[in-house]
Amino acid sequence: MAKNESNDALKLELDPATAKVIADLEDKVKSLKSELDKNDQLHSDEVGELNVKIKELEEVNATLTASNDEFFTSKDYLEAELELITSERDQAQVEMLQMSKALSSAQVAVKNGYQTVDHEGKTYAIHGKVFQYKGREYTSDDLLSDEELVGELLKIKVGFLVEVAKED
Incomplete structure (x- = not known):
């Protein structure tokens, strides 16, 4: 308070025009401080909202990562199954060819003795x-x-x- 009293005493000593300028400046300082406090509050709210959005995005990312991992696990399994089935098909084709030759030979044997x-x-x-x-x-x-x-x-x-x- 001593500072305010000395400012008030100083204002009385100064001419009225200078005192008015000082008063206006003090009002501007108060207004700017108030605006700064208001901006700090707004930014604090925005930061809070952004943190919530970040958390939501991290959850979505975790879900998508798990889904992606599941996809690749399924893909690997299906590729292995395809390879197995392809191998079995190829083996069956070889066996069918052998059987076809044996059948052809048997047919000729029956025909020719x-x-x-x-x-x-x-x-x-x-x-x-x-x-x-x-x-x-x-x-x-x-x-x-x-x-x-x-x-x-x-x-x-x-x-x-x-x-x-x-x-x-």
Whole structure:
């Protein structure tokens, strides 16, 4: 209060015009302080609102991250399943091709009275049901499923594999 009293005493000593300028300036200072307090309050409210929005966005981000992780987990699982199914399909196609060859050979055998086997683009009639090779007993069915054995037997020119003309 001593400061206010000294200001008041100083105002009396000053001429009225200067005292008016000082009073106006003091009013402006009060007004600016009031406006500053009001702005601080507004900014404080805005900061609070922004913090709430940040928290909401962090929650949305966490949800989206979890969803994204779930998507990639599902994607990886589905890719593995696709690879497995593709592998099974390829194996089934190989088996179907083998079965088709066996069926074709059986059909020719029924028609001609003997089984046939294909090797390196040629067809051979199998004359006989059982034979010995390298100390082991084989059947004509073994020849239908073992191309390597057929190749070895053709190399040594066995008499029970006879080349036949392909039928179209």
